[in-house]
Amino acid sequence: MSKKYLYIILFIIAILGLSFVQYQYFRIGLNLAGVQFNENIAEAASDIKEDLSVKNELTFLVASAITEDNLSFNLSLDSLKDASVYFLDDYLKETLVQNGIKASYKFSLYNDASVSYLQSKDTVTKEEKLLSYPIVLEGYLPELMDKKMILELRFNNVNRYFLSQLNGLTIPSIIFLFIIIMVILWVYRSFYLQNNLILTTNEFINNLTHELKTPIFSIGVATKILEEKVPAKDKELVNIIRGQLEKLRSQVDKVLELATIEGKKGFVLSEEVDLKPSLVDISSEFKKLAELENYSFESDIVGSRFIIKGDLNHLRNAINSLLDNAKKYAEVNTLIKLRAFEDGKDVFVEIADQGIGIEPGDLKKIFDKYYRVSHGDLHVVKGYGLGLNYVKRIVDLHKGKIEVNSEVNKGSLFTIKIPLKK
Ligand code: ADP
16 A cells, blocks of 8 residues: 555544544533533522422412412412412522523422422423423422422423533534644645646656657767768867767766656665676776876775675666766866775765865755756856766665765765665
8 A cells, every 4th residue: 555545544544533532522521511410400409499498479479379369469360370480480590590500491380199280381392302300399388288399390402501511612623623634635735736746747857858869869870970971170070069969868868867766666676786897897987088088086996796786777877977076076187086895784985076065055955856056156067956866866775875075175075885785
């Protein structure tokens, strides 16, 4: 499974996990709200019991309504009942609020034979889920009626009421979760678009360089034919064409190689190879070139064999790129050294020059793709900032390391370390 899908799955698991944890917290919150509600009800019930146990304006009004005695009040029986329901309800509401309960409720007052005396106006339908709290009254009212009297409080939709109490927690957590999901989706989308752009650009460069190879090849053949036909005095011109064509070919090859290793994600390097003969070849070729182009080259290759797992073509290109740079970023008559040795674990290839050096601030960036140090007066040095990026990629693919030490105007030392085959 690719890393991309692994991350997507991890993300989904994390979001589901977070939602589950939130849900559990939410349930705990609901339970706590329920416990709190019960405690508040118990307190309110004891207040109600106490207040209704004595004779006072309210209990007297209620007593008159249930005994249907309207002599003390100038009211019809129906109005008396309505008034007592109204005032009892008012009292209950206030007592509940004082005890922290704002949920809507209904009440009914009945005796132990289930004869109902009073009840709140809007009667309750049976289907409603109700929480019922019967309060057995003491004192004045039951004594007057000589019956056990019960005042029942019924709450419907308590869950909705608890939810409303938890709103301060649930809504923000849902919003934050939503924000996290949105941000991650946005980042993923940008990353995806960016990746697509890189892939398209690589494909484009790849196609373009392939298109360039055919004309380069044709010009090469034509130049060869021309070389044989032109008079001696014009040979110089043909040489210029060949030299420049060679440069162009090497740049196109570099771009192509880079595109190849980028395209091949795995790039398995399972072949066992000996790096030593390649290093010897490179050194002798470079020595010849040094004589022609007026600089010195020394090589010191210690060890009989450097057996590694890898791709010699790419490694040769990488070492040539470093040698090219050593030559490019130095004055004429400079000295370039190649040293190779092994320590039983790794093979080391060092390329030292006495060139212009690299500022400490640039050292980390020179391996980035397209990065070039701007040299003010040395702008004549041509390049695309691809060489060192290619070298680093090749070294990385061989599970190796590349290091650079440099001092401005003194020179640079590039060290490649590649693990030997055990
Ligand atoms: P290019 O040479 O095409 O610019 P490279 O990736 O090979 O690209 O190098 C990146 C930069 O690192 C160069 O622009 C140069 O400034 C610096 N650099 C590389 N090698 C050397 C060196 N041997 N000495 C000094 N500077 C170097």
